[in-house]
Amino acid sequence: xxxxxxxxxxxxxxxxxxxxxxxxxxxxxxxxxxxxxxxxxxxxxxxxxxxxxxxxxxxxxxxxxxxxxxxxxxxxxxxxxxxxxxxxxxxxxxxxxxxxxxxxxxxxxxxxxxxxxxxxxxxxxxxxxxxxxxxxxxxxxx
Ligand code: DQA
Numbered sequence: 001x002x003x004x005x006x007x008x009x010x011x012x013x014x015x016x017x018x019x020x021x022x023x024x025x026x027x028x029x030x031x032x033x034x035x036x037x038x039x040x041x042x043x044x045x046x047x048x049x050x051x052x053x054x055x056x057x058x059x060x061x062x063x064x065x066x067x068x069x070x071x072x073x074x075x076x077x078x079x080x081x082x083x084x085x086x087x088x089x090x091x092x093x094x095x096x097x098x099x100x101x102x103x104x105x106x107x108x109x110x111x112x113x114x115x116x117x118x119x120x121x122x123x124x125x126x127x128x129x130x131x132x133x134x135x136x137x138x139x140x141x142x
Pocket of ligand 1: 010011012074075076077078079099100101102103104111
């Protein structure tokens with residue numbers, strides 16, 4: 001059975017309350033439930049993690065090395081700024097699928113740069129919570 005971790009970055013714990021016009025009404029807990037159901041269908045073992053702390057995210061990536069077959073990450077705002085998270089992903093050499101709820105390429109210019117894209121197998125963005133399920137299908141097919 002393939003083991004996968006979904007890592008969520010800063011402010012995603014505020015989903016459901018935060019900028020509903022962009023991110024919708026679904027909470028991160030709801031997304032986790034939907035992802036667990038999808039993972040079951042795909043016969044994946046899934047862990048789900050969120051942190052607002054860059055260092056904590058980096059530690060979880062480092063610890064993924066011998067625990068998971070692939071990483072799905074919504075690094076949120078760190079997507080556009082964090083060379084450190086990109087380097088951590090490079091260090092563990094696991095296949096990475098990048099996810100975003102919103103289409104970052106349709107939004108402000110500063111969101112068009114993604115350090116995660118530089119090291120990901122592929123990126124899924126713009127489909128709201130469905131982006132996460134598509135990412136699980138992608139890692140299952142890898
Ligand atoms: C996001 C897009 C990022 O630009 C933003 O900073 C987020 C959420 C998304 O899922 O659409 O916090 O990663």
